[in-house]
Amino acid sequence: MAFLQRYENPPDEQLKKLLKRNLDTTQSVTKQVSAILNAVKEEGDAALLRFASEFDGVTLSSLSVSSKERKAAEAEVDDTLKRALSQAYDNIHSFHAAQMPTGEQVTVAEGISLSRKVVPLDRVGLYIPGGTAPLFSTVLMLAIPALVAGCPEVVLCTPPGKQGTIHPAILYAAELCNVKEIYAVGGAQAIAAMAYGTQSIKAVDKIFGPGNQYVTEAKVQVSSTTCAIDMPAGPSEVMVVASPSSNPAFVASDLLSQAEHGRDSQAMLVVQGEKREGNEFIDRVEEAIAKQLAELQRTTFLEQSLAGSRAFIVPNLDASAHMVNAYAPEHLIIDLGEAEDDALLEKVVNAGSVFLGPYSCESAGDYASGTNHTLPTNGWARSYSGVSTDSFIKKITVQKISKEGLASLAPTLLCMAEQEQLGAHRSAVAVRLGEEK
Incomplete structure (x- = not known):
């Protein structure tokens, strides 16, 4: 054959x-996802609970996974898998810890000092697929670099199973990575919840994680108006x-x-x-x-x-x-x-x-x-990297210029401001040097 x-x-x-x-993402998928996003944006938790019934076939009393459920999951994961997850954790953590940058410091001229400050993203959202297979490995791939980067708040969303519960291996992996805020929400509606926020789920600054065409389309749509994403991974x-x-x-x-x-x-x-x-x-x-x-x-x-x-x-x-x-x-x-x-x-x-x-x-x-398995698909490797520690940080440029440093740079600044016909830019330099009042 x-x-x-x-x-x-x-x-x-x-x-x-x-x-x-x-x-190919069809026009039908685009419209369906847009309708889901709008519903969650307008109705919040009510829409999430309705979609859980419609798409996952479960009736949930709460979206949040309790600490009791998280602790109970440990007993349901066999020792062989626990050892495997432990070794995976160590290797992934070692590689991603080595990626953590330090801010550069450069003196480009006397009196002009430049640097970059490395800052973790404040609140990140991790989407863990759980439809055709419980991808507990993705928990490690996303939560470990967030942990290494030092993100203060990490929220995890994953679809509930037919009994309305989360696969215990997903919860156990999250516990390994110190992720405490977990919600039983899947699909495009999970992306909407993390992007816009609901009564139960506070909005995040950036969403990570792979998913099907609905999840991918949802990420693309929210990224154009509301929330950063790692990449359009399909x-x-x-x-x-x-x-x-x-x-x-x-x-x-x-x-x-x-x-x-x-x-x-x-x-x-x-x-x-x-x-x-x-x-x-x-x-x-x-x-x-x-x-x-x-x-x-x-x-x-x-x-x-x-x-x-x-x-x-x-x-x-x-x-x-x-x-x-x-x-x-x-x-x-x-x-x-x-x-x-x-x-x-x-x-x-x-x-x-x-x-x-x-x-x-x-x-x-x-x-x-x-290495990380959250990677660009559908040809996006032409312009995107895979998820890394860098994905969970931002870098803020800092400069400190002395009076002497500004004086030495002034002719260049004044010339460029004049040529661009931006008088206020010119004045901001001149007033400091006593040339204008």
Whole structure:
């Protein structure tokens, strides 16, 4: 059975179509999300409770998760998972702690001192998906850099399950990261609550976290008027660059690990080599996909995702780099051999996160190696970085200028103000130097 549509070194005029993602936000989604946002903005908690019944099928007496529920979750998480979360926490914390910047201090001229003050965001909102799978790993990926940055207030929203409760692993991970303010709210309505605020949920300064097309659209809409967001992160995707000598089972597993996220996910394969060898390798990859697929769950998502995935055969390193940078993948796995891996990495300018070599599986980054898994999708890696400690801070520039420093800079300031015909700007300098009263 063929899972991947094949293309041999397609010309540039075809690439845009061939590299198109599986999902387009339709006008219908835009309107639905806008209606949800407006309802929450106008009605507050009442709208959130109504949407919980309509979308999640639960009747909630309270949106807030109590300390009793949070503490009870610890007993429901088995010791093996607790140890796994502990190791993941340590690795993620170490990597993100190393990212914490210190404010620069520079004296550009005598009497002119410049610096930057690093300040954590005051109140941040974390959205944790919980629909098709409880993404407790995302709690670590978002809450740890917020903790490292020193954000005073962290709020977490995640959809309630059918019993109206939150998955215990999500609550346990939140406890590890000292997140105490948790609400059983999901979907676009959670984004609205964090952006606008309700009777129960105080508005935040910036919203973080992945989600489906409704969550992504909600983030985009609130970001244009009300609240900052990390990025417009949508369905997950991977691009694997391999050679005919790569292990087909490894490649198949990487494609499937992304395809299982959801029907809108995408798994792209680039095989660098001759046409005949490339096609033979893709045959072996598809055999491995069929074998592994038979042992997996979530087959509906896997098959639908694979139907929108593709395989490309390209002749050389430059063609591989061109394909990668044109697609700008969320996850990029490079498995060409050590020397070629490094050579391709040098040419990569558009990617969310890169995994080098046959043993750097994307699952490591998703869970516990230490890098962040909240990454730009849908080509946004051309202009966005993934979430990091930097995402949770802001930098304020500071300058201190002495009278002598201003005097030495004055000719430049006066000249530029005069040429821009901004008299008040000129006067602000001149009055300090006694040239005007």
